[in-house]
Amino acid sequence: MGATPEIDRIVHVGTTLTKLCPLCSRQRIGGDRFEEGVNHLLTDHGCVILHAGQETVTEANKPRQATIVVVGLPRDRGRVSS
Numbered sequence: 001m002g003a004t005p006e007i008d009r010i011v012h013v014g015t016t017l018t019k020l021c022p023l024c025s026r027q028r029i030g031g032d033r034f035e036e037g038v039n040h041l042l043t044d045h046g047c048v049i050l051h052a053g054q055e056t057v058t059e060a061n062k063p064r065q066a067t068i069v070v071v072g073l074p075r076d077r078g079r080v081s082s
C-alpha cells in the first residue's frame with residue numbers, strides 16, 4: 001500500500017447517469033445507485049478511488065451539480081471473480 005498501483009482500467013460513476021458496471025455487466029451503477037455502485041466497485045472488484053468531486057451537467061438546459069467518483073482497477077486485481 002502507499003504507492004499508486006498500476007491501473008488497468010478506470011471507471012467513472014456519477015449521480016446523473018445509471019449504467020451497467022463495465023467490469024461485470026451485472027450491477028447497475030450510478031444515478032440512484034451511486035453509493036451502491038461505488039461500493040460494488042470497491043468491494044467486489046477491488047478498485048481504488050482515484051478522484052472524487054463535482055461536475056456540472058446540463059439537464060433540460062439548466063446547469064446542475066453532480067457528484068462523480070473515478071475509480072481505477074489495479075492491474076493485479078484485473079481478474080474478475082465471483
Ligand SMILES: [Zn+2]
Pocket residue numbers: 021022023024025026027040041044045
Ligand atoms: Zn461489477
